Amino acid sequence: RKEVEQDPGPFNVPEGATVAFNCTYSNSASQSFFWYRQDCRKEPKLLMSVYSSGNEDGRFTAQLNRASQYISLLIRDSKLSDSATYLCVVNMRRTGNQFYFGTGTSLTVIP
Amino acid sequence: DVKVTQSSRYLVKRTGEKVFLECVQDMDHENMFWYRQDPGLGLRLIYFSYDVKMKEKGDIPEGYSVSREKKERFSLILESASTNQTSMYLCASSTRDGEYEQYFGPGTRLTVT
Numbered sequence: 691r692k693e694v695e696q697d698p699g700p701f702n703v704p705e706g707a708t709v710a711f712n713c714t715y716s717n718s719a720s721q722s723f724f725w726y727r728q729d730c731r732k733e734p735k736l737l738m739s740v741y742s743s744g745n746e747d748g749r750f751t752a753q754l755n756r757a758s759q760y761i762s763l764l765i766r767d768s769k770l771s772d773s774a775t776y777l778c779v780v781n782m783r784r785t786g787n788q789f790y791f792g793t794g795t796s797l798t799v800i801p
Numbered sequence: 802d803v804k805v806t807q808s809s810r811y812l813v814k815r816t817g818e819k820v821f822l823e824c825v826q827d828m829d830h831e832n833m834f835w836y837r838q839d840p841g842l843g844l845r846l847i848y849f850s851y852d853v854k855m856k857e858k859g860d861i862p863e864g865y866s867v868s869r870e871k872k873e874r875f876s877l878i879l880e881s882a883s884t885n886q887t888s889m890y891l892c893a894s895s896t897r898d899g900e901y902e903q904y905f906g907p908g909t910r911l912t913v914t
Contacts, residue, residue: 698841721900722900726902731910733891733905733906734844734891736902736904739901777844779902779903788846788849789834789893789895789903792843793842
């Protein structure tokens with residue numbers, strides 16, 4: 691079983707739409723959670739950390755549900771520039787601090 | 802501005818060659834990581850290091866080795882490159898406790914012919 695699972699998509703949405711991605715993780719000991727964005731042929735870059743209380747950054751909202759072991763990302767008012775792959779990442783913060791990555795969800799925002 | 806740099810963006814090598822991929826970070830991070838990324842498979846951890854001269858195998862260490870002689874530098878070595886090692890290689894670093902995110906280098910696209 692994979693540590694982190696995501697729907698690979700692709701999600702094709704029109705500009706201005708709201709889109710939501712979910713991600714599940716298998717290990718309840720996971721302690722740190724992140725959403726990364728990766729553009730084609732580029733490295734992953736942090737989009738936002740995910741906190742238990744939920745957090746918002748402009749059009750982006752991240753939520754964590756520890757009881758159900760899932761993380762979500764909501765993008766409102768989608769822009770063409772939001773087209774990318776979104777990676778869900780968890781860290782159990784034990785020795786070595788391995789980060790576990792989902793395979794990513796592909797988003798294309800269509801004019 | 803935090804930075805992770807990798808020695809090459811693109812590399813073409815022949816089967817059987819020894820290949821060195823270098824990664825340097827300027828954030829004084831304790832942890833450093835090497836991943837490969839292939840379509841449909843996502844990022845897979847090859848090796849990581851949580852201190853100088855310390856290393857731990859990740860999920861796919863076969864055919865690779867690593868070296869960390871200085872805190873800022875983490876090298877990935879392909880002892881005898883094979884065509885199935887053609888991939889995008891990404892280096893990353895993070896603080897020791899993993900509370901904060903990883904920072905990635907720009908990646909090295911390696912082709913083995």
